[in-house]
Every structure is written in structure tokens, then in C-alpha cells.
Amino acid sequence: MDGIKRYFADHVWMVDGWHLDVAIDIDASGHFVALVPRSERGDRDYLGRWVVPGVPNLHSHAFQRAMAGLAERRGHLGGHEQDSFWTWREVMYAFAQVVEPESLQAIAAQLYLEMLEAGYTHVCEFHYLHHAPNGKPYADPAAMSRALLAAADEVGIGITLLPVLYMSGGFDGRPLSERQQRFRCDVDQYLRLLETVEQACGPRHNAGLCFHSLRAVPEASMRAVLEASLAPRPVHIHVAEQQAEVLECVAVRGARPVQWLLNNMPLDERWSLIHATHVDADEIAGMARQGVVAGLCPSTEGNLGDGLFPLEQFMKVGGRFGIGSDSHVSVSPTEELRWLEYGQRLVSQRRNIAFSTNRSTGEALLTYAIGGGAQASGASIGWFEEADVDAYTQGSRADLIVLDETAPALVARDKPAVIDSWLFSGNRSAIRHVMVGGEWRVREGLHPQRLRIAQRYADTVSALKG
Ligand SMILES: [Zn+2]
Missing domain, CATH: 3.20.20.140 (Metal-dependent hydrolases)
Structure with missing residues (x-):
């Protein structure tokens, strides 16, 4: 299990709906190895209550x-x-x-x-x-x-x-x-x-x-x-x-x-x-x-x-x-x-x-x-695919979104209403973390490079205006 990152989420949204207590393994190249519902958390890193594909x-x-x-x-x-x-x-x-x-x-x-x-x-x-x-x-x-x-x-x-x-x-x-x-x-x-x-x-x-x-x-x-x-x-x-x-x-x-x-x-x-x-x-x-x-x-x-x-x-x-x-x-x-x-x-x-x-x-x-x-x-992304009745695996890139269960849109929501509440409730982002290729790109709603990149963008657009 060299270089495997091990995560756990309360609910993961698969192509056939929500699955409970999902263990998620991601290899060193940033691809899913397995998503296994009905697992024990053990010492796995906890992602959150609601996880959906990117x-x-x-x-x-x-x-x-x-x-x-x-x-x-x-x-x-x-x-x-x-x-x-x-x-x-x-x-x-x-x-x-x-x-x-x-x-x-x-x-x-x-x-x-x-x-x-x-x-x-x-x-x-x-x-x-x-x-x-x-x-x-x-x-x-x-x-x-x-x-x-x-x-x-x-x-x-x-x-x-x-x-x-x-x-x-x-x-x-x-x-x-x-x-x-x-x-x-x-x-x-x-x-x-x-x-x-x-x-x-x-x-x-x-x-x-x-x-x-x-x-x-x-x-x-x-x-x-x-x-x-x-x-x-x-x-x-x-x-x-x-x-x-x-x-x-x-x-x-x-x-x-x-x-x-x-x-x-x-x-x-x-x-x-x-x-x-x-x-x-x-x-x-x-x-x-x-x-x-x-x-x-x-x-x-x-x-x-x-x-x-x-x-x-x-x-x-x-x-x-x-x-x-x-x-x-x-x-x-x-x-x-x-x-x-x-x-x-x-x-x-x-x-x-x-x-x-x-x-x-x-x-x-x-x-x-x-x-x-x-x-x-044409890329290997998208749904966490079903490998058999108990596990979701294959080599697709590990892209996922952890929704913010404390966002006003999502508090006190149960499985049947979570996706609708994310999509149809207000304009405050309900996105907490975003992972692409096994790496965190957004944490607590923010990209770590946002200030530097916004400043360069502002300088660039100002210069183009001239
Ligand atoms: Zn176009």
C-alpha cells in the first residue's frame, strides 16, 4: 500500500445515489484505487459528510x-x-x-x-x-x-x-x-x-x-x-x-x-x-x-x-x-x-x-x-465507477468535492435533499474542499494562490485596457 492516501466520508454520491461510510483509497499518481461503502473509519483522514464527484x-x-x-x-x-x-x-x-x-x-x-x-x-x-x-x-x-x-x-x-x-x-x-x-x-x-x-x-x-x-x-x-x-x-x-x-x-x-x-x-x-x-x-x-x-x-x-x-x-x-x-x-x-x-x-x-x-x-x-x-x-474523470456490488474502483483521476455541511443551504438536510439544496438554494458557496488528481486545490472554499493570481490578473487587465 505504498504511497496510498486513505480517506473516509460519511456519504459519497455515486452514479446510483448516496453510499454510506465510504473508505476512499487514492494512489500516489492521484487516481482512485477503491471506494468501498460500509467501511470502518479506522485511522483514515475524514473528508466530511457529503462528497460528490468534481x-x-x-x-x-x-x-x-x-x-x-x-x-x-x-x-x-x-x-x-x-x-x-x-x-x-x-x-x-x-x-x-x-x-x-x-x-x-x-x-x-x-x-x-x-x-x-x-x-x-x-x-x-x-x-x-x-x-x-x-x-x-x-x-x-x-x-x-x-x-x-x-x-x-x-x-x-x-x-x-x-x-x-x-x-x-x-x-x-x-x-x-x-x-x-x-x-x-x-x-x-x-x-x-x-x-x-x-x-x-x-x-x-x-x-x-x-x-x-x-x-x-x-x-x-x-x-x-x-x-x-x-x-x-x-x-x-x-x-x-x-x-x-x-x-x-x-x-x-x-x-x-x-x-x-x-x-x-x-x-x-x-x-x-x-x-x-x-x-x-x-x-x-x-x-x-x-x-x-x-x-x-x-x-x-x-x-x-x-x-x-x-x-x-x-x-x-x-x-x-x-x-x-x-x-x-x-x-x-x-x-x-x-x-x-x-x-x-x-x-x-x-x-x-x-x-x-x-x-x-x-x-x-x-x-x-x-x-x-x-x-x-475524453479524460479518465467523472463518476466513481462501480467495480462490483461492494466496491467502486478503477483508474480514474481522483477528483472530488467536499460540500460544506455547515453552509446554510445544507444544514439539517438529509440525503434526498442535499444535491437539490446545493444547486437550488441561494448564492453562498456550499463548497468546502476540492481535490483534483488526489491533491487539494481548494481548502475551506479558497484556493491557496488566489491573492497572487488575482493581483496578476488585475495588473494584466489594466495593462490590456491601455
Ligand atoms: Zn464557444
Whole structure:
């Protein structure tokens, strides 16, 4: 039992519900060896009353953390009668011009620290800011990717880095605008970047394929990347976020975006369709049938006025989903899950829309967020898996959250109400400790590096303002 850390919790939330008196063994590499219910505490370190798995964040553009709140004024750029996703995008492009590797690391470290304190233990970073502001590759073409990996390591969060293939400015294949030059890669450059990123991956890192969107990647290039990259990796793509994009796709490619993917691409469990907001019944059924993950980002989708994903219909046909904080107008799994449910309640004028057999609404939402997020990451994270009737083991990374049983939201709560009370009761954090890869990243609600990282973030954002 060399190097094994031995813990004990009163209750651990497994894929089949709460288990009592759980002994938890974690090996020196930060992976679970065993979780055994109905154990004696003995001399094990006590974690607390309520332990749940860490929550994966399946969609992030880290640099956007520093522009949250800068696009909330009508007609911000002038000339636009109605603000929309497309006017927001102009603000985002302006901001994206000024971020460089050092400032990206400072912003991402602040963001990832906030994620850890909120209960996210892994992030899928959808990364398209590849080149220098003049559009030329850096001396190290992976400089921006390395900045993201370094930021994740600084604070100890797990990361799936998804370098993005971004080639054209629309479905008609028009070239990228001047402000999109930083994103540009051809297929060969892209594959080289992916290889470099994979070589740079350390513990708690992995890499995946990523197509910005159907409007930004021609069909032949998607095929070329998929054929050249045979290793089993996650595949992410933005899709059907906006009605305009759906109409353009129908006009140019003869099908709605998700339908086009279903007809033309080898969709399977590796794929995450980010947003997939505008989908019809056939597309919903197709996504569920192929086992893809719908990557839902309710706070950003609300902020951008994207529309509402048909959650209830999707769950009815067995669809899988996870959550992402995307533009980081909110960095909180509880807020994402609340918004996901409340959006549905507001349009249907009913309550408790998310469902799963024998689960409360909060339990159903969190179950999907953990399972779908883990699937989207392609990393060995997520549920504490059942090995047999008595033990939960396997080699997955030891990520967990210890909830604060003394938080007002959780005092005097019993098993059936704990998850719902965490997700649907107030805004004071009920997170006490967070572990990633067997190491404590957050203790008593706080990350130990928070002052240093916040100061560097403040200096960085002030400098960017100039
Ligand atoms: Zn996005």
C-alpha cells in the first residue's frame, strides 16, 4: 500500500445515489484505487459528510473571462440597431486582438482558479487564438496553447486542450477578415499544432480535435483532419447556436447544421456538439442515437440571446449533455444548471423539467453534467465507477468535492435533499474542499494562490485596457 492516501466520508454520491461510510483509497499518481461503502473509519483522514464527484466544464474560451461585462450596452459599436450575437462577436474580436501568451496565462489562471472554487475540476478549452496579433505564427507556434496548459498547472485543474481548426469566414468559403487572422490554420499547420500540443501534455492534460463551426471549416478539411487523426480523441464543434447560421447552412449545404453533421460526419460518442440550440425532432433523435454530447452553456446562451435548447425532448429520447461556462459571464456549475432548468420552466410554465428515473431534478441535472462532461473531455474523470456490488474502483483521476455541511443551504438536510439544496438554494458557496488528481486545490472554499493570481490578473487587465 505504498504511497496510498486513505480517506473516509460519511456519504459519497455515486452514479446510483448516496453510499454510506465510504473508505476512499487514492494512489500516489492521484487516481482512485477503491471506494468501498460500509467501511470502518479506522485511522483514515475524514473528508466530511457529503462528497460528490468534481464537475467537468466542457466548454471554455479562457480569454473571454476578461471581457465579460464589456458588451452590455445597447449599440455599443454604433450603427447596430439591435444588438445580437453578431455585434457581441465584434467586441470579442477587438478584445482578442490584444491578448498574448503572457496575458492569456494570467487571465486563464484567474479563470481556472475561479472554476476550482466553484466546483469545476476539469475544463475543455476550445482554443482558437493561435497566432500573434499580426496574424503571423509565434516563434513557437504552440505558444498560446502552452500558456493555457501552464495556467491549468498553476492552479491544478485538469484540462482537455482543443486546438481549433478555423479556416473561412462563412459557409461560402470567404477568407477570414483581418481580425480573424489570429485564428487561421490550414490542415497541415493544424495537424502539426495538434501533435505539438499532445507532446506538451503532462499529467491532468489531454488533447482533442476541434472544428470551430461548419461556417469556418470546409467539408473536405474536416474529412482530412478526421482521416489523419486516427487516435481516439474527443471532437468538439460549435453548431446551430444561431438561427442565421441554420438558415445559411440550409442555403449552402442543403441541410440544417446538425442534420448535415449526422448525414456527413462519423458522429459517435467522441463528438460534442456545442450549443446545438436550434435542432428539430429528427436532429434531436439523431444526436441521441449517435451518443454525442450536447454541450450546453445556459448562462452564455442567455447572455448572447441564442435561444433555448429543447432539453425535455432531448432527455426523453435518451440524449446526453454536459455544461460549459463558455464566455464566462458566469463561472458556476450551480448557476449553469439552474439556468438550464429555469429556461425550460419559463417557456413551458411547468416545474421540474429535467428528469431521470428515481432522481430529483437537481440530481438528474448533476448526473448528466458529470457523465456528459466526462465523456466530452475524453479524460479518465467523472463518476466513481462501480467495480462490483461492494466496491467502486478503477483508474480514474481522483477528483472530488467536499460540500460544506455547515453552509446554510445544507444544514439539517438529509440525503434526498442535499444535491437539490446545493444547486437550488441561494448564492453562498456550499463548497468546502476540492481535490483534483488526489491533491487539494481548494481548502475551506479558497484556493491557496488566489491573492497572487488575482493581483496578476488585475495588473494584466489594466495593462490590456491601455
Ligand atoms: Zn464557444
